[in-house]
Amino acid sequence: MTATALAIRHVPFEDLGLLGPLLEGRGYRCSYLDAGVDPLTPDAVLEPDVLVVLGGAVGVYDTGTYPFLDAERNAIAARLRAGLPVLGVCLGAQLIADALGAEVRSTGRKEIGYAPVSLTAEGRSSVLAPLESVPVLHWHGDEFAIPAGAARLAETPGFPNQAFSLGSQVLGLQFHLEADHTRIEQWLVGHAHELATAGVDPNRIRRDAATFGPALAEAGRAVFFAWLDGLRPASDR
Numbered sequence: 001m002t003a004t005a006l007a008i009r010h011v012p013f014e015d016l017g018l019l020g021p022l023l024e025g026r027g028y029r030c031s032y033l034d035a036g037v038d039p040l041t042p043d044a045v046l047e048p049d050v051l052v053v054l055g056g057a058v059g060v061y062d063t064g065t066y067p068f069l070d071a072e073r074n075a076i077a078a079r080l081r082a083g084l085p086v087l088g089v090c091l092g093a094q095l096i097a098d099a100l101g102a103e104v105r106s107t108g109r110k111e112i113g114y115a116p117v118s119l120t121a122e123g124r125s126s127v128l129a130p131l132e133s134v135p136v137l138h139w140h141g142d143e144f145a146i147p148a149g150a151a152r153l154a155e156t157p158g159f160p161n162q163a164f165s166l167g168s169q170v171l172g173l174q175f176h177l178e179a180d181h182t183r184i185e186q187w188l189v190g191h192a193h194e195l196a197t198a199g200v201d202p203n204r205i206r207r208d209a210a211t212f213g214p215a216l217a218e219a220g221r222a223v224f225f226a227w228l229d230g231l232r233p234a235s236d237r
Helices: 019-025 042-046 068-081 091-099 181-190 192-198 202-230
Strands: 003-009 028-034 050-053 086-089 104-115 136-144 151-155 163-166 170-173
Touching: 003 042, 019 028, 019 202, 042 068, 050 068, 050 091, 068 086, 068 091, 086 091, 091 104, 091 136, 091 163, 091 170, 104 192, 104 202, 136 202, 181 192, 181 202, 192 202
Parallel strands: 003 028, 003 050, 050 086, 086 170
Antiparallel strands: 104 136, 151 163, 163 170
16 A cells, blocks of 8 residues: 655645655655645544644644644644654644643744754754754744653754654654755745844845755755654554
8 A cells, every 4th residue: 555644734835845755755645734724633634654744834822813723733632642653844843742732932033044953962863863064944933842751852052942752753843854945935935024024134045045955955855764764664553
């Protein structure tokens, strides 16, 4: 049977990016559920072999304004309880942390652009090892606490919790490894208001994407390959 990967997407251009072809090359059939449009139910997210929860411009605490977040959190929680593989990126990682009972909050500041993360001791022996000294793409203002029982894998000076893992099945990344640097213009246009409000020069991100993007793409693929390789076979779950 063909393996399946489902991505929950919050913003059209924040898709699987580099991860899509990688998954397809590993034999996965990829599909999307669009948050706020498609029903986000436990049954929908329990079926695929891999679930990827992507980024977005809302906060996990914005349930009064964006009610779909409650259903999304409940669906993710059901998959986590089942011990099934989940990868979260930015908002996706925050939703995983929230579903696991960890605090997610607004910091009142932004971390946007290419910059390295510092790996913790656990991070250096984890699937994130290929990121040592490689600038990654940051694009967030919220932060998560590390869920109980999870390993803290990476940090930056302003955001001490940049990544976590829970066993081999769950990986949460505050930063974007999936973003395709050759499509950075979509991000710059789609987030133009946020960039202007934060005083971030799009030209700097554009230049850094050209400079750091190819090496980050290579490191990101290595991270995703390592994570996929470490997943327990379906027969063992």
